[in-house]
Amino acid sequence: MTEAVLVTGGGGVGKTTVSAALAVTAARAGLRTLVITVDPAKRLADALGLDALGSEPHPHPDEANLWAAMVDSSASWQGLARRHADPAVAERLVENRFFSAATGHFPASQSYAAAEEAARFLDAGAWELVIVDTPPAAGGLEFFTAPAAMTDLIGGRLLRLVTGGWLPGRNFLFDRTARPVLRIADHVLGAGLLEDVAKFLMDMRTTYDGVARRSREIEAHLKRAATVVVTTADPAPIREAVRMFRGLPEVAGRPVAVIFNRTLPAEWALAKPTNSTPLLRDNLARWGAEAARQVDLREEFASRYRTQLAEIPWLPKSPTDLDSLAALVDVAEGFDLRSLIPV
Amino acid sequence: MLERRLIVVSGKGGVGKSALAGALALAGARQGKRVLAISMVGDGGGLATHLGAPPLEFEAREVRPGLSALNIDRSKALIEYLILQAGVPAFAAFSPIARTFDSLASAAPAIREIVTIGKVLWEAKQDRWDLVVADGPPTGQIGSFLTAPTTIMDLIPTGRLRQHVSWMSSHLSDPERFGLVLVSLAEELPVAETVETLAWLESMDIVPPPLVVANRILSELPLPARIPAGPIGDAARHHTSLFEEQARRLERLDPDRTLPFQFGLFTPPEVAAHLADEVAAW
Numbered sequence: 001m002t003e004a005v006l007v008t009g010g011g012g013v014g015k016t017t018v019s020a021a022l023a024v025t026a027a028r029a030g031l032r033t034l035v036i037t038v039d040p041a042k043r044l045a046d047a048l049g050l051d052a053l054g055s056e057p058h059p060h061p062d063e064a065n066l067w068a069a070m071v072d073s074s075a076s077w078q079g080l081a082r083r084h085a086d087p088a089v090a091e092r093l094v095e096n097r098f099f100s101a102a103t104g105h106f107p108a109s110q111s112y113a114a115a116e117e118a119a120r121f122l123d124a125g126a127w128e129l130v131i132v133d134t135p136p137a138a139g140g141l142e143f144f145t146a147p148a149a150m151t152d153l154i155g156g157r158l159l160r161l162v163t164g165g166w167l168p169g170r171n172f173l174f175d176r177t178a179r180p181v182l183r184i185a186d187h188v189l190g191a192g193l194l195e196d197v198a199k200f201l202m203d204m205r206t207t208y209d210g211v212a213r214r215s216r217e218i219e220a221h222l223k224r225a226a227t228v229v230v231t232t233a234d235p236a237p238i239r240e241a242v243r244m245f246r247g248l249p250e251v252a253g254r255p256v257a258v259i260f261n262r263t264l265p266a267e268w269a270l271a272k273p274t275n276s277t278p279l280l281r282d283n284l285a286r287w288g289a290e291a292a293r294q295v296d297l298r299e300e301f302a303s304r305y306r307t308q309l310a311e312i313p314w315l316p317k318s319p320t321d322l323d324s325l326a327a328l329v330d331v332a333e334g335f336d337l338r339s340l341i342p343v
Numbered sequence: 344m345l346e347r348r349l350i351v352v353s354g355k356g357g358v359g360k361s362a363l364a365g366a367l368a369l370a371g372a373r374q375g376k377r378v379l380a381i382s383m384v385g386d387g388g389g390l391a392t393h394l395g396a397p398p399l400e401f402e403a404r405e406v407r408p409g410l411s412a413l414n415i416d417r418s419k420a421l422i423e424y425l426i427l428q429a430g431v432p433a434f435a436a437f438s439p440i441a442r443t444f445d446s447l448a449s450a451a452p453a454i455r456e457i458v459t460i461g462k463v464l465w466e467a468k469q470d471r472w473d474l475v476v477a478d479g480p481p482t483g484q485i486g487s488f489l490t491a492p493t494t495i496m497d498l499i500p501t502g503r504l505r506q507h508v509s510w511m512s513s514h515l516s517d518p519e520r521f522g523l524v525l526v527s528l529a530e531e532l533p534v535a536e537t538v539e540t541l542a543w544l545e546s547m548d549i550v551p552p553p554l555v556v557a558n559r560i561l562s563e564l565p566l567p568a569r570i571p572a573g574p575i576g577d578a579a580r581h582h583t584s585l586f587e588e589q590a591r592r593l594e595r596l597d598p599d600r601t602l603p604f605q606f607g608l609f610t611p612p613e614v615a616a617h618l619a620d621e622v623a624a625w
Contacts, residue, residue: 011356011481012533041532136356235611236357236389264581271574280571280579283564287578289607296609316584318531 002122003342004130004225008143010240011136013230014261016040017319018312019133020048021328026129026341027066028326034067034121037133038114043320045070057121063322067127069117071135074100076113084210089203096200110135112146119218129342132225141243144222144251147215151208219251226340227255232262233294238301245305257335258307260298262314264291310335344554344625345371347522349467349514351383351479353540354526355533359558361389362611363526363602364478366618368394372410373619376473379403379466380412383459383479383488387414390478395612403466411472417455420462427465456491457508464514467521482525482540489515489549518551525553527596529560529589534596554625557598559605561586600625 007019016037023035034057035048048068049060055072081093093099111134118132134143142149227248231241244255269292273281302309311333319325329337344350345367352364361382368380382390387399391414396406399414406412467475480488487494492508492515515521523544527537537555544550564583570576593601602621608614 012358012528012530042535043531234357235392235614236361239388239392265574265577268574268578273573273575276571276575277567279565280567280575283582284575284578286606287581288574293607293609314581316581316588 002125002127002130004118004122004132004221005340006118006132006134006143006222006225006227007230008134008141008227008244008255009136009230010237013232013237014312015136015230016044016133017325017328018228018230018259018261019131020044021319021325022337022340023048023066023068023129023131024063024322024326025329025338026131026343027060027063029338029341029343030065031128031341031343032065032067032126033129033131034069034127035131035133036069036071036114036118036121038071038110038135040070040133041318043318047319047321047325055117057126060322069121071110071114071117073110073113076117077109080116080211081207084207084214085203086206089206093200093203096203099200111143112150115143115146115218115222116214119214119221122221123217141247141251144219144248147218147222148251151212151215222252225252227253228257228259228340229255230259230261233260233297238297241301242305245307255307256340257310258301258305259310259312259332259335259337260294261312263298263311263333264294264314266291266295269295308335310337344522344524344622345374345376345474347474348472348520349463349475349477350522350524351463351477352524352526353479353482353485355483355536356481358526358528358533359602360481360526361478362393362614362618363524363556363558363622364476365390365393365611365615366622367524368410368412368474368476369615369619370623371474371476372407373623376409377471378410379472379475380406380410381463381466381475381477382412382414383463383477384415384481384484387412387478390414392611393615395610395615415459415462417458420458424458424461456488456494457511460488460491460515461507461511464511467514482536485523485540486543486547489544490547493549512549515550521551523550523553524556526556526558527598529557529592529596531592534592537596554600555596555598557593557596557601559603560593560601561589561604 005022007015007022009015019035019037020040023033026033037044037048037050040048040050048066049062050058050068050070055070055075057067057069060066060068077099078094081099082090085093114132114135118130121127121130227244229241229244231237241258245258248255264287268284268288271284271288273284298309298311301307312328313331313333315328319328350364350367352360352367354360354363364380368378371378380390380394382399390412391397391399394406394410394412396404396412399412401413401416401419403411403413463475463477466472479485492511525537525540527533541553541555544553561582563586564579566579566583570579600622602618605614605617608617
């Protein structure tokens with residue numbers, strides 16, 4: 001069976017780097033590994049051999065056992081429409097001017113696409129380990145709630161409100177002036193907009209059964225996966241990490257560990273420099289204050305959420321190739337990142 | 344910058360957007376201006392913590408003398424919009440009709456954005472504020488907010504809404520009244536995203552050229568010929584390599600302003616207060 005590791009966390013904390021590092025380590029341990037990423041930095045796309053854009057898994061040219069794929073939201077949504085709607089309806093949907101807008105604007109849209117792609121590759125059975133670099137939206141929590149939100153969107157709540165409780169045929173649109181909702185909508189939005197949206201939603205409605213079933217399958221996958229939270233010692237990522245630890249147990253499993261990226265050596269906090277220039281002493285004092293702040297923050301987090309903690313040192317240069325990525329797992333302290341890899 | 348009526352701060356997630364928005368609001372209040380700080384997306388948690396305020400609500404509340412703050416709740420903003428700007432009677436705005444609109448806003452393009460940017464611009468017109476600072480959407484979404492008025496005009500040939508969007512466009516394009524700030528770090532992804540956003544903004548020509556700010560920038564540390572062993576030398580080498588890496592990124596970003604790295608500051612209000620000193624003269 002394919003195991004899954006979900007790497008979550010706020011923006012800019014190094015989720016993609018950590019995902020790639022875990023993937024390289026797993027591949028080198030002999031596991032057929034796929035890493036799925038969203039919008040990677042160029043250096044990581046290069047390192048993972050993702051030179052061409054492509055949502056299908058791509059074997060790494062230099063590393064046996066390593067595959068990488070990038071999530072393409074719009075391709076994923078078109079696939080969804082084609083799988084769950086009649087061919088004619090699917091074409092109409094994809095062509096509809098609201099399709100890309102709605103799938104792009106639906107807050108959990110990218111998250112749903114990523115979860116859907118992850119589940120598709122987990123079902124494929126071609127890999128032993130799938131590592132998912134989750135989209136940064138809402139620190140990753142949205143990634144877990146997206147399937148339910150998706151069912152809700154297509155579930156017709158919106159349609160019921162527009163149409164008054166029953167699911168209409170297309171005819172209702174010609175009787176629209178009878179409904180106060182539509183009269184006011186026309187007054188404010190101008191004629192026709194709501195009608196177009198309603199047509200689009202009615203087409204979406206036909207995908208409901210398929211999407212609802214699929215959402216349950218995706219949720220089951222997410223519940224089985226091991227989740228880690230990546231953060232730095234900065235306020236915004238910490239808030240996201242807290243949200244994951246508080247909110248995730250309600251929708252999936254508890255995170256296995258929190259990974260503090262860009263950690264400074266704790267001994268800098270205590271160092272009492274002597275015999276050096278004032279410039280260098282001041283420099284150590286500044287970085288020591290920063291190290292002390294990090295130590296306090298980590299200890300508070302670990303005691304409050306009673307979780308395992310891994311620390312990845314702050315490297316002045318970000319990893320740009322497979323060896324430096326793999327080295328990241330080796331230099332990490334605390335919780336052993338290798339234990340995430342089911343060898 | 345603080346002389347404008349409205350400043351919107353945008354940037355990639357995690358670069359210090361809320362900290363800078365909070366700092367600009369604080370700096371304005373320190374100069375005796377009546378300031379409103381607005382969180383445009385999310386739950387307003389980032390802005391609230393940097394202002395040292397309790398969770399923000401849709402009603403503006405004074406968080407310290409001369410400085411009020413609010414968080415845009417889309418459903419409430421929509422009701423307010425329907426009543427104040429679209430001329431829908433209050434009884435109708437609180438009916439299921441409003442809920443319908445709310446649901447619609449999740450599917451119809453530009454409606455969520457127009458309601459949000461509409462609320463911000465509406466507040467900026469009010470006499471009770473000298474300065475409105477918005478903790479804006481991330482750079483990935485800023486485009487759909489700034490183009491919402493024109494998108495609406497393209498989509499909707501008639502209707503009340505259309506009449507209200509042309510003043511929005513004119514406010515957003517006026518450099519005397521509106522300033523956009525793009526924050527970045529001197530790191531690969533934020534720089535790439537900022538440069539991309541700048542090129543897009545230039546091609547669209549809908550807002551005045553933004554002020555580009557590089558956050559958490561280190562200053563140069565002259566190294567002696569012999570670097571001592573132990574933490575003192577390690578910290579010196581760490582600083583210097585980071586400084587050199589940042590210098591390379593800054594060359595590409597070419598920022599208008601830089602903000603220093605804040606060493607060892609524990610709380611977001613401390614960070615915002617320090618940054619407010621820096622931005623006071625902008």
